[in-house]
Amino acid sequence: MPINPSIPDYELADVLELTTPAEVRAISDALRLTLLDLMRERAATVTELAGAVKRPKSTVAHHVNVLVDAGLARVVRTRRVRAIEERFYGRTARTVYVGLGISHVAANPAGELNDFVTAAQESAAAHETGHARTFIRHARIPEERAAEFWQRVSEVVAELDNVPRSGDAVYGFVVGLYPTTDFPMLPDAEQG
Numbered sequence: 027m028p029i030n031p032s033i034p035d036y037e038l039a040d041v042l043e044l045t046t047p048a049e050v051r052a053i054s055d056a057l058r059l060t061l062l063d064l065m066r067e068r069a070a071t072v073t074e075l076a077g078a079v080k081r082p083k084s085t086v087a088h089h090v091n092v093l094v095d096a097g098l099a100r101v102v103r104t105r106r107v108r109a110i111e112e113r114f115y116g117r118t119a120r121t122v123y124v125g126l127g128i129s130h131v132a133a134n135p136a137g138e139l140n141d142f143v144t145a146a147q148e149s150a151a152a153h154e155t156g157h158a159r160t161f162i163r164h165a166r167i168p169e170e171r172a173a174e175f176w177q178r179v180s181e182v183v184a185e186l187d188n189v190p191r192s193g194d195a196v197y198g199f200v201v202g203l204y205p206t207t208d209f210p211m212l213p214d215a216e217q218g
Contacts, residue, residue: 034116035068036102040184042119050124052096057081058089062098062117067191069102069114090115098122120187121180148198164206176203 044050053059061075070078076086093099094115102116152158167175179201186199 034066034120036114036116038117039119040121042098042122043125044122045125049096049098052092052098053122053124055089055092057085058093061086061089061093062122065099065115065117066120066187069116071112071114075115121184172203179203 044053053062057079060079064070064075064078072083072087072090075090076083079086090099094101098118099115100118101113103114105112105114149158149160183199183201
C-alpha cells in the first residue's frame with residue numbers, strides 16, 4: 027500500500043489549542059513556523075531541517091528546542107548512527123491555533139504573530155506576476171453566524187493539511203475572520 031505523503035509518518039493529534047503566552051511566543055517566530063510546516067510532511071532530524079531552511083544546525087536546534095519546550099514538537103523516534111543517537115522531531119498536532127481566551131498582545135508584545143503580515147510578504151512576488159488569488163469580503167452578521175462560518179473554513183484548512191504533497195511549488199493559504207470598525211455600515215432599512 028503506498029504511503030500518503032501528506033500524512034506524517036508518526037502519530038499526532040488533530041488539533042492543539044494554544045492557551046498560554048509561552049505557547050504563542052513559540053510560534054511567533056517565522057523560522058519556527060517553517061520548521062513546524064516541514065514537520066507536517068514527516069519527522070525530521072535537526073540536520074535535515076537545517077538543510078531545508080539553509081540555516082546553521084545550532085540555530086535550528088535552538089528553535090526546535092523552543093518548540094519542544096512549548097509542547098508543539100516532540101521526538102517521535104530515534105535511530106543509532108555509529109555512536110550517536112539521532113532524533114527525529116515531529117509536530118504534536120496537525121492544526122495549531124491560538125485560543126480566543128488568550129491576549130495576543132500580552133502573549134506577543136512585539137506584535138509578530140500576524141498571519142496576514144506573513145502572507146503579504148510571501149505573496150508579494152505572486153501578486154506582481156499575477157499569480158496571487160485573493161478575496162476580501164465584508165458581511166454584517168451576528169457572532170453566532172461568524173462562528174459557524176469559521177468552523178467551515180477550519181474544515182477547508184484541515185482538508186488542505188491532508189492533501190498529498192506533490193508538485194513543484196508550495197502554495198500559501200491564509201484566512202481570517204475578524205470584526206472591523208473601519209468598514210462603513212448602512213443603517214437598518216426603514217420599514218415602510
